[in-house]
Amino acid sequence: MGLIREIPDFPKxxxxFQDITPLLSNAQAFNVVISHMANSSSEFDYVAGMEARGFIFAASIANQSNRGFIPIRKSGKLPAETHSETYNLEYGADxxxxxxxxxxxxxxxxxxxDVxxxxGTACAAIRLIEKTGATVQKLVFLLELEELKGRGKILQQFPHMDIESLKKIQ
Known part of the structure; x- marks a missing residue:
């Protein structure tokens, strides 16, 4: 995936930072990624994506798979009654x-x-889906930053979770 560039010292x-904008601007490569992510499972009713870059992939997969899209948004952005979860990022909390x-x-x-x-974000999203009564069938990511050990954190809290990453970065 030579269409992802690394930007040092961003946002701090x-x-x-793994910049996916070159991938997004390449229609053929973006379509390949979306097709692979969409075909990673057939056992789902909805596709949920986290704000903001997750929306790009999740909405595209929902459209391609003829499934509904669920936006998981930052606090205060959704108009109806919500469930909420606070979590830690690699550079703060949200x-x-x-x-x-x-x-x-x-x-x-x-x-x-996307990443x-x-x-923390994935665990919060799982807990949010569970609060609705639905079940998380699988997690799919474009990139996985292995040194941050996010997969282990997810599996520690959700031991049987199916997790797929298209590219792992050491």
């Missing part, structure tokens, strides 16, 4: 929310995001 010193009526049992949800880093 010590962070090596809160995510989901509409209480976004989905329900027995729905199966595919959670999609698996510390696992």
């Amino acid at each position: 010193n010590g962070i090596l 809160t995510l929310e989901i509409h209480k009526d976004a989905c329900a049992a027995p729905s199966q949800v595919l959670i999609v995001d 698996l880093a510390t696992g």
Whole structure:
């Protein structure tokens, strides 16, 4: 994946940011990525994506798979009643929310995001989906930053979670 560039010290010193904008601007490469992510599972009713870059992938996968899209947004951005979860990032803390009526049992949800880093965002998203009564079927990421051990954090809290990353970065 030569279409992902590394930007040092962004958004703050010590962070090596993975810039996916070159991938997004290449229609053929983006389509290949979306197709692979969409075909990683057929056992889901909805695709959930986290704000902001996760929306790009999750909405595209939902469209290609003819499934519903569930936005998981930052605090205060959704208009109806929400569930919320606060979590730690590799460079701070944040809160995510989901509409209480976004989905329900027995729905199966595919959670999609661009990067698996510390696992905090993914764990918050899983807890949010579970609060609706639905079940997370799988997590799919474009990139996984292995040195931050996010996969381990997720599996520690959700031992049977199915996790796929298209590219692992050491």
